[in-house]
Amino acid sequence: xxxxAIFPIFYLPxxxxxxxxxxxxxxxxxxxxxxxxxxxxxxxxxxxxxxxPLDLFLPVIKGSKYHTRMKDVRIxxxxxxxxxxxxxxxxxxxxxxxxxxxxxxLAPFYHKKFEFLFDYNLELLQWIFKQLKKAPELQFTTEYxxxxxxxxxxxxxLHFKDPEFLAPAKPYYQVFEDRNGFLPNMSIxxxxxxxxxxxxxxx
Numbered sequence: 769x770x771x772x773a774i775f776p777i778f779y780l781p782x783x784x785x786x787x788x789x790x791x792x793x794x795x796x797x798x799x800x801x802x803x804x805x806x807x808x809x810x811x812x813x814x815x816x817x818x819x820x821p822l823d824l825f826l827p828v829i830k831g832s833k834y835h836t837r838m839k840d841v842r843i844x845x846x847x848x849x850x851x852x853x854x855x856x857x858x859x860x861x862x863x864x865x866x867x868x869x870x871x872x873x874l875a876p877f878y879h880k881k882f883e884f885l886f887d888y889n890l891e892l893l894q895w896i897f898k899q900l901k902k903a904p905e906l907q908f909t910t911e912y913x914x915x916x917x918x919x920x921x922x923x924x925x926l927h928f929k930d931p932e933f934l935a936p937a938k939p940y941y942q943v944f945e946d947r948n949g950f951l952p953n954m955s956i957x958x959x960x961x962x963x964x965x966x967x968x969x970x971x
Contacts, residue, residue, distance in 0.1 A: 772797045773920045774909070777838070777889045779826050780813035780955040785926055786900065787971045792920075794904040799923055800839045800886065801912040804828070808927060810838070811885060813955040817860045820948050824853050828885060841885040854878035857957065864943045866964035870899065874957075896956055900968045938970045 773792040776799050778785060789796060804810065811826040827844040854875065861867040873895065882888035890906075897904065939950050940963050951958075959967045 771920075772907070773922060774799055774913070774916050775922045776802070776808070776810060776926065777886060777893060778809040778813075778926070779811055779885075779889050780824075780892060780957055781809060781896075782814065782926070782953045783956055783959055783971070784953050785809075786896075786956055788922055788926065789904075790971050794902060796904070797907045797909055798890075799912075800837075800908045801910070802838050802923060803912075804836050804838050804841045804885075810889070811841075813957075814953075815856065815860050816942050816944055816948070816951050816954050816958050817856070818944050818947065821951055821954070822856060822860065824856055825849075826853075826885065826888075839884065839886045842883055843881075843885050843888060845881060850878040850881075861943065861957070861961040864961040867961045869964055870957075870960060896960075899960055900971075901965075902968075940970045 773788075773796045775785070775789065775796050811828060813824045813826075814821050815824060816822070827846065827849055829842040829844045857874075858867075877888075877892060877895075882891070894906075939952070940959060942948075942950060942954075942958065942962055945951075956967075959970055963970060
């Protein structure tokens with residue numbers, strides 16, 4: 769397994785996530801056993817709103833933030849975050865070229881309740897792979913490995929505070945680019961909604 773790159777599993781991952789996967793020829797294993805880290809893309813996504821970057825936070829049940837394995841983190845439904853996230857996606861991308869193309873398949877993720885964050889992120893990831901015309905073999909860690917070679921370990925590299933992963937290989941048109949300029953490394957849905965089936969060519 770050490771010859772494979774190891775990736776965390778994110779909520780609507782940023783474009784850099786898929787650029788990194790492509791750079792590794794989609795030969796990877798998904799991290800399932802790590803302790804859930806705070807302030808990462810594991811439960812947040814960034815989209816391009818009329819006012820600039822907008823972070824969408826997916827709440828987890830209190831207590832899940834401390835020494836809980838990623839696969840055991842439970843989603844909180846104390847407030848209607850699904851409705852908020854979907855309304856945000858609509859307001860950001862309703863006028864994009866391909867929002868309606870993906871809407872019917874993506875909307876159920878904001879109605880169905882998933883118990884575990886890992887399962888929710890995984891199903892979203894599988895849906896995204898389908899849209900990118902990718903069908904990688906999904907493998908998962910069975911224990912936490914701390915001796916992964918740096919160049920193969922993406923668990924801490926793909927961070928919103930890390931400038932190394934800010935830009936995709938190719939800029940693309942964004943709905944509010946005339947207002948905010950091009951915003952790099954938005955969620956992959958930004959790329960999908962704006963570029964549709966051609967999204968894979970921008971990675």
